Amino acid sequence: LGFSQSSVSSQNSRGSKRKWVLEEDVALVSCMVDLHNVGTFNIDTRFKASYLNELEKMLEKVLPHTMLKAKPNLESMIRTLKRDWAIFYDMLSGKKQ
Numbered sequence: 001l002g003f004s005q006s007s008v009s010s011q012n013s014r015g016s017k018r019k020w021v022l023e024e025d026v027a028l029v030s031c032m033v034d035l036h037n038v039g040t041f042n043i044d045t046r047f048k049a050s051y052l053n054e055l056e057k058m059l060e061k062v063l064p065h066t067m068l069k070a071k072p073n074l075e076s077m078i079r080t081l082k083r084d085w086a087i088f089y090d091m092l093s094g095k096k097q
Helices: 022-038 051-062 070-093
Strands: 007-012 015-019
Touching: 022 051, 022 070, 051 070
Parallel strands: none
Antiparallel strands: 007 015
16 A cells, blocks of 8 residues: 655644645554554553554554654544544534534
C-alpha cells in the first residue's frame, strides 16, 4: 500500500495545524483496535496513559514517513475522533435531533 504524506493546512497561534489524510485516519483507528484487542494498555473502559507512545510506535511501522508523534499529533486526533463519535452516537440514539 502506498500512503501519501500529510500536508499542513493552516497556521494558528501555536504553529502549524496538521491535516490528516484518509490513510492515516484508517491506520490510527486500526492500530487503536489492535491495541485494545491485545489488552496490555487497557484499564476499565479506557487506555492507560502510556498508550499514546505505543500507538506512535505502531503507526511508525505502518506509516514510516509520516512522523506522527504521540503529542501533539495522536493526542489531538484522538480528541477529535472522540468529539465526532459523541456527535454521531447522539444522532443515532436520538439525543440531539
